[in-house]
Amino acid sequence: MPPNTTASSGQQPGKSGRKKGRKARLIVLVLVLAIIGGIAYGAYWSISTVRASLPQTKGSITLEGLSGPVDVKRDGYGIPQIYASTDEDLFMAQGYVQAQDRFYEMDVRRHMTSGRLSEMFGKGQVKNDEFLRTLGWDRVAKKEYDTKLSASTKKYLQAYAKGVNAYLEGKDGKEISLEYAALGFTNDYKPEQWTPVDSVSWLKAMAWDLRGNMQDEIDRALMTSRLGPKQIADLYPEYPYSRNKAIVQEGQYNELTQTFEQEGSTSAAGSTSGTTGTTGTSTASTSLQSQLAGLQDVLDDVPTAVGVNGNGIGSNAWVVASKYTITGSPLLANDPHLSASLPSVWYQMGLHCRTVSSKCQYDVTGYTFAGMPGVVIGHNANIAWGMTNSGVDVTDLYLEKLSGSGYLYDGKTVPFTTREETIKVAGGKSKTIVVRETNNGPLLSDRDDELVKVGKKATVDTAAPDRGDGYGIALRWTALQAGTTMDAVFAMDKAANWNDFRAAATLFEVPSQNLVYADSKNIGYTLPGRIPTRAKGVDGSIPQPGWDSKYRWTGWIPQDELPYEYNPSRGYIVTANQAVIDQDKYPYTLTTDWGYGTRSQRITDLIQSKIDDGGKISTDDMRQMQVDNSSEIAKLLVPKLLKIDIEDKDVREAQKLLEGWDYTQDADSAAAAYFNSVWRNILKLAFGNKLPKELRVEGQCLWVEKADSTGPVDEETEVRECGQRDPDQAQPDGGDRWFEVVRNLMDDEKSDWWKTPAGVGDRPKAENRDQLFKRAMIDARWELTAKLGKDIDTWSWGRLHRLFLKNQTLGTEGPGIIQYILNRGPWKLSGGEATVNATGWNAAGGYGVIWVPSMRMVVNLGDLDKSKWINLTGASGHAYSAHYTDQTGKWVKGELLDWSFSKDAVDKSTSDTLVLKP
Structure with a gap:
């Protein structure tokens, strides 16, 4: 029996193994078929959805509300040039065309600015919505629209909204974009009508990401828990004015006239600027440390608009006078450094009146934001302009002493200003929050449960009065007051000369930007913005005690006292987030946290070396400067590293x-x-x-x-x-x-x-x-x-330093097949941190690319049709459009596209023409 038993038991595993093998093969076959079926279904679903949502770019469409026909001419990259006979028709058509290409992006943006992301994406966005509702961007935008903006600007915003809504009429989500079809898998979200306030709100989101030194303010205060004043000063060195030149070099503040003058200044007022914070909360209390540490976590989760939550943002813009150019007219270059996003944050287009007159005033081309009328950066028939973030300090954090009924201010308890906000959640229950505001602004600390608990338990020390039951952090920020920046956009678009441009710039209140200018003969720079003044000894570099009125803002720097330059004798102006002006030439503190001038000085050196060699600068020279990959820190360190004995x-x-x-940080290096x-x-x-x-x-x-x-x-x-x-x-x-x-x-x-x-x-x-x-x-x-x-022959910078372009919503958290459909990359990039070709990476988290030159342009004021431009991605937000990322390959190589402006040049470059009929 044992042998039979043995034989029997010996045969069983063989049968079982064969059965298991067949079963395993069957499972594999089923999986393969399922995958094929899934891919086929996904392909069918995506193709059918794509076909439904791709815009019509040829033939004609009837739009109710137009007063006359409008031509939309798209070139081989899908970039539209719009021709109309009235301003209202022009901006209505702009709204229609942008909605054709980018409505999903526009819809997400307006839900972000209004704190309504949960309506689209569910409970995972509730915390973000709570914070965004506390800031109240859309409330401020509505106040701007109701009380601040000119009648003509309102008219243009209304026309733009009418165009967007004309596109939406009669369409369901899948006919607009495949993202809506994907959202339909999890909720029944449907797009709603566009409003003028939706357009204005985006300026607030842009201002938030370009808000300046708020993160440095937090960091400096947190450092006091472990570092002394000398150590903190080591980590926040003074700006190297003698080595890296400021933007404005030939102007000076005149104390007698209380104006900024380029020539004839007879005296220099004493400077109050510095690099170390003073007073108030410099001996950081336990409460301040706890509140700020918690605020870090809250801020880190806030969705980005154009930047990286206020960090790592830079830009380059410079202009060269005609005496140093091959063309005999000025050249202007610009490349803003913003988050790498898909689609690009910028939208290229031209807005042309068939005949420029009082009835139709615009003939302008350049870059704007999807969801906003007008052109933000570019040129018209007479002038060109570019922007970089000025970095001026327009935000201050205040530690507030709270009690149940209000907050302490000059020894008295003042009641909060409060409002309720209800957040609707796709697939879930709505949530109501209470927003509390002090006279310094909204309490950001209310948006985190742990911060509220910490505030109630906070210990009291000599930095805060012994009264009440807790602490909070309030934000004062210029963008939380109604302003006129939307007026500025339209005014710049039709400016004919330097005086017009300077007048338009005074309306550009938030965010404060460095503006460079050129016309056919002149170059210039001006600093606009609503910039606060502070009491003597208060520089805004660290959070201040909100209970003491002496730390409040004292007013605003008058517009005619802000620095500018016009036709400087050196023949060029460079702005790359460095100091605006030497501190001994100016009485006001603009900020204590400039960029340190690494990029600006490199650009200056490249221009000056060309001049010193007797050469003239061409459009292509400007392009090559934009993609300069030289590492300034390497020049300092490598000679030291080579002297070290390595065994x-x-x-x-x-x-x-x-x-x-x-x-040089080339991708193959x-x-x-x-x-x-x-x-x-x-x-x-x-x-x-x-x-x-x-x-x-x-x-x-x-x-x-x-x-x-x-x-x-x-x-x-x-x-x-x-x-x-x-x-x-x-x-x-x-x-x-x-x-x-x-x-x-x-x-x-x-x-x-x-x-x-x-x-x-x-x-x-x-x-x-x-x-x-x-x-x-x-x-x-x-x-x-x-x-x-191990083989260093295979090493290259581009293998480490790579760009992935991810759709900012479903491309990060959507189903895998949707991410596959929406996302692109990687690309191996040259450049690096603080190089002119600023493909930024964060040394704290690896070498991957985080922010980039989001577009590049070079304007030739001698022949506008010989200007050049490029976008990070493409004109379209539709994943299977030919124009989704059709510019990215050339962008990676540092190439630029031809930029047609005149009617003849546009006609020659036109691939598709769509006529919008009344």
């Missing part, structure tokens, strides 16, 4: 990459890959373990991926890819402020900043600068070995 042959092999390197890893590790070693853990938000992995993957890695890998760091340890982002920090410490070889403990394995501790640099070179070698492989 390890593998690390020495990597060090040799830096020998003879020209500091192995030296650039190694240097940037060394730089990142220098920052981590020198500063990462010394900064307060409350700054951990700066150390988050903002975008992490394996070097050869096509997307983000899992959470477990993410920690490793971030450099095995302590998740509670803050790390610097590596921007040009850190360039200046390290530059200032270079000669102090034994500074405490250079000391760091031993690392993992045989990583040595550091007692001085060169020892820390050596440790960074070792760590960088092994980091890149893990990411790129």
Whole structure:
């Protein structure tokens, strides 16, 4: 029996194995069929949806409300040029055409600005909506529309809304965009009518992302928990005026006339600017520390509009006078650095009156936002203009002392201004919140349950009066007051000369921008904006005590006292977020937190070297300057790194990459890959373990991926890819402020900043600068070995420094097939942080690209049809349109497209013509 039993038992596994094998093959077959079926269904679904939503670009369409026919001419990239006979027809057609290409994007934007994202995307957006409702952008926009904007601007906004709604009429969601079809899987959301206030609100979102130094204000206050005044000063060095030139160099404030003058100034008023905060909350209380740490988390989750939540935003714009150009007329270049988004934040178009007259006043082309009439950056028949963020300080945080009935102010309890906000949630119950405001603004701290608890339990010290039962953080911000920026857009679009442009700029209140100007003979710069003044000794660099009136804003800098330049003798003007003017030439504090001038000085040097060589600057020279990849921090550090004695042959092999390197960060450069890893590790070693853990938000992995993957890695890998760091340890982002920090410490070889403990394995501790640099070179070698492989011949900067374009809604959190349909990339990029070609990355979170030159343009004022432009993606927001990302490949290469302006040039470049008929 045992043998039979054995035989029997020996046969059973074979049968079972065969059955399991057949079953496994069957499962695989079923899965394959399911996948094929899913793909087929997805393909059918997406193709049918795409066909339903792609816009008509040929033939004719009847639009009720037009007074006459309108021609929409699109070139080979789908960029529209609109021709009409009245202003109202022009802007109505603009609304219709933008809705054709980008309505889903417009719809998401207006839900963000009004704090209604939950209506589209469900309960996951409730917290964001609570914060956005507290800011109240749409409420301010409505007040602007009702009380501030001119009658003509209202008329144009109404016409634009009429055009958008004409496009929506009779269409369901899937006929508008495939994203609506995808949303239909989870809720019954349907688009509603467009309003003029929807357009105005977007200016508030833009202003939020360009708000200036609020993050620095928070960080400085949090640093006081661990660092002393000298250490904080090390990390926020003074602007290097002698090395990196300010924008305005030939003007000065005149005390006698109380105006800013370019010539004839006889005296310089004393400056009140500085780089360190004073008074009030400088001895940060427990309550302030807790409130600000919590606020960090709230701010980090707020959706971005055009930037990266107020961080890492820059731009380049410069203009060269005719005496230094090949054309004999000025050249103007601009490339704003904003979040990498899909579709691009910008929309290219032309708005042309067939005959310019009082009835139809516009002949303008350039870049605008989908959802907003007019052109924001570009040129008309007479002038051109560009913008960079000025960075002036228009936000202040106030620590408020709260009680149950109000807040303390000058020894008295003042009642809150309150309102209720009801948030509707797709697929869920509505939620009602109460927004409380002090005389300094809304209480941001109310939007986080933990902050409210902390406020109630906060201990009281000498920095805050002993009264009441808690603390809160209020925000004062110029954009929370009704203004006239929408008027400015239309005024600039039809400005004919410098005086017109300056008058238009005075209306551009929020956000404050550096404006560069050119016409056929002249160049100029002006700083507009509603910019607050503060009491003596208060510079807005740290949060202030809200209970004391002496810390309130005292007024606004008068428009005729703001800096400007017109036809400076040097023959060019460069703006790249550096200081606007030397502090000894100006009596007002504009900010304590300029960009440090790395990009601006590089552009200046490139222009000046061409001039010094006796050459003339061409349109293509301007383009090549825009894509300059030179690393200024590498020029400082590499000579030091090459002097360090390296014993390890593998690390020495990597060090040799830096020998003879020209500091250019091309995508195919192995030296650039190694240097940037060394730089990142220098920052981590020198500063990462010394900064307060409350700054951990700066150390988050903002975008992490394996070097050869096509997307983000899992959470477990993410920690490793971030450099095995302590998740509670803050790390610097590596921007040009850190360039200046390290530059200032270079000669102090034994500074405490250079000391760091031993690392993992045989990583040595550091007692001085060169020892820390050596440790960074070792760590960088092994980091890149893990990411790129041991063979350094295969290394390249582009393998680390990659751009993924993700649809900002369903491309990040939607179903996998939807993400596949909507997203694009990766692209291997040249450039880097604080280079002219500013493909920004955050050293705290890896090497992936976070912000980019969102567009590039070069305007030739001698022949406008020889101007050039490019967008990050394309004209269309439809995922399967030929114009979804058709400009991206050329953008990556640094190429520009022809930019037609005259009627003849537009006709020659036209591929499709659509006639809109009344």
